[in-house]
Amino acid sequence: MKKTKTFLAAGTLLTAALALTACGGSSSSSSSKKELNWEESAEIPTMDLSKATDSASFTQLINTMEGLYRAKSDGSQEKAMATSEKISKDGKTYTFTLRKDNKWSNGDPVTAQDFVYSWRRTVDPKTASQYAYLFEGIKNAMDIQNGKKKPETLGIKAVGKYKLVVTLDRRIPYFNNLMAFGSFFPQNEKAVKKYGSKYGTASKYMVYNGPYVMSGWTGSNLSWKLKKNPYYWDKKNVKLDAVNYSVQKTPSTAYNLYQSNKLDAVSLDAEQSKQLKSVKGYKLYPRGTTFYIQFNQAKNKYLQNANIRKALSMAINRQSLTKVLGGSNTVAHTLTPEKLTTVNGKDYTSLISKSDEAYTYYNKKQAQKYLKQGLKELGVSKLNFKLLSDDTDGAKKSTEAMQSNIEETLPQVSITTQNLPFKTRLSRTDAGNFDMVVTAWGADFNDPISFLDLLTTTNAQNGGKWSNKEYDKLIAASKTTGSDSERWSDLSKAEGVLLKDVGISPLYSSTSAWIVRPNIKGLVNLRDHWDFKYASVN
Structure with missing residues (x-):
């Protein structure tokens, strides 16, 4: 997640030596409001999950969208939009039963057809998705990408509103991992067609089905907000009201904001990491x-x-x-x-x-x-x-x-x-x-x-x-x-x-290397992507 996956902003952990003191505030001014102030190292290129390829985009997508499964920090998955899964003996057919209690942020129900539409859109060569190759192994995916068959022949179909059947050409050992990855999330066909070429280019040109909804992103600005989604099926377990994001390209500036309680976590460069290892909240996360x-x-x-x-x-x-x-x-x-x-x-x-x-x-x-x-x-x-x-x-x-x-x-x-x-x-x-x-x-x-x-x-x-x-x-x-x-x-x-x-x-x-305020609990770090679904401020 991607990888990213996914492209990452090269060198986000690297800078020359900085004169820093090993100290920092113990609580953020936003904690009483059940909000977090967070940093991102790069601009968001897109929120269109069929076109996203980078870390910044996918971090936002895993918080504002949701697929059949949700990735866990140990590499496993938990059920999300899927309530059950049945696999055929030959490992080539997956039947998912979907939950009936989730809605898009525009009020539409999230259905099996939303997955069908999303997957077909991603593999359609007209979309020019750079992640379409991940669908290889799903029936007819490669023929569709090569223009030999129509997207409608992809091995996915909706059986009623809440049953999804996926047919594979071959067994895929990592199939469930894929189902927790952003490229396999559903999309609301009504929204995609309504916004046309603007879809995914700004927060107002999107609808969401995940724990949070995005606001304030214009497509080029360096700050935005994730707000708790009132339509989300598991909103009772979403403890935060908001995550306030800002892009910080200079580690020294970011750390100063952390010290002044304007950020609740900070990514450290090499010299900072050396000097701040003993600070409470310091932790290394595998990328x-x-x-x-x-x-x-x-x-x-x-x-x-x-x-x-x-x-x-x-x-x-x-x-x-x-x-x-x-x-x-x-x-x-x-x-x-x-x-x-x-x-x-x-x-x-x-x-x-x-x-x-x-x-x-x-x-x-x-x-x-x-x-x-x-x-x-x-x-x-x-x-x-x-x-x-x-x-x-x-x-x-x-x-x-x-x-x-x-x-x-x-x-x-x-x-x-x-x-x-x-x-x-x-x-x-x-x-x-x-x-x-x-x-x-x-x-x-x-x-x-x-x-x-x-x-x-x-x-x-x-x-x-x-x-x-x-x-x-x-x-x-x-x-x-x-x-x-x-x-x-x-x-x-x-x-x-x-x-x-x-x-x-x-x-x-x-x-x-990060310093995260010790009073923040429930954060999940997925190879450098932050998942705030279960995060809370104590």
Whole structure:
């Protein structure tokens, strides 16, 4: 949730040293009102769940919308819109009974047809959803996305108002995880058609079926409010009246607001994390996130050369980079982060051949060797690349560090850094308007496929357009095998192919460091997405 999933604002945990005191207010001025004041690190690009791809959007969606299940912090799910589930013996048919006591914020009942409409809309190629690929395995989903069949043939149907039947082409081991992910939530057809192209672009152009409703978001502003939804079926267990959001891109500013009781929680950068570990309310949250470089192999002929990509990847000193970042960031040698998935008692990443990870290690001599080979193959003596990232303080320092690494290791390469607002960076990445981009992906659910699906040839998230037939074949095989051991083998081999060809270059994985006021209870953190349904202020 996504991953996000989901794209994350790169570098939100990173900045230079700040002179901070290890103290902070014990209660917020809003606590007596049963409200929280919260921060987000980036603007919201969209509230249209068929089009959302980023962390900021999905955090809002899990609080204002709800699907068949609701994700729990331990990776499991609890029933939400579904009151019961029946699975056929072959694992290909799911029958859900829906609750009858929930309404949309416009007063309409939430029905099985709302799920049917939503799923069809997302897989319809006219919608251009970047998350449509997650529906692969649901009957006819891929044929619909490829224009071979109509959205109405998707394997989902409403039986009356409150029974939903989903038919799969194959068994999906992580199906229930998907049902708790935002892309599978229902949508109100009346609202979508009423608002047309404006749907999801501002809080007033939406209707909601979750614990909260959004207000005050114009589509571009940096503050908004989540208010308790009076139509929500489980409103008795929603203790907060409101969550007041503001975008804070500078950690020092955010911490000052926390100290002055204007924020109830704050995300810490590296130096803050060092100095504030002993403060009450300090906690680390696993993000299930990997930051990595995408190389634009569609529009930059030089980056199509594998030796150039190998040289650039090996020129980055990740150990040094994580020291600059500080905190709990750790070097990443794989796209799938460690501690995401356990296979037979071992971490999934241990299945990946270490030799395939060779290009994720700093090696000046080897980097220069590969650059020399690449330059000879290309018939040039120098190269210039632009390195794109976000405009947060930390993202700027991160790209500066990598620029220094590459130019010092490879004198024939010149790097220009470009740091833009998250929403702008995201749109440029989606449009393929970059040479190299530092991006991040957070797991949508605890399975490697949440990461590895991204780099298949036709995946909309594959902004660099890396393509490898063997990789695609292995990922496809992992989805059709009935054997768990074969599935893990296919996935780990595929990741080895990706790393060996430097389809992307992993940089680091991160854990969020936060200070949350101790009088706030019931918060759920889902890989850096906050769920306020059960939150309260004591």
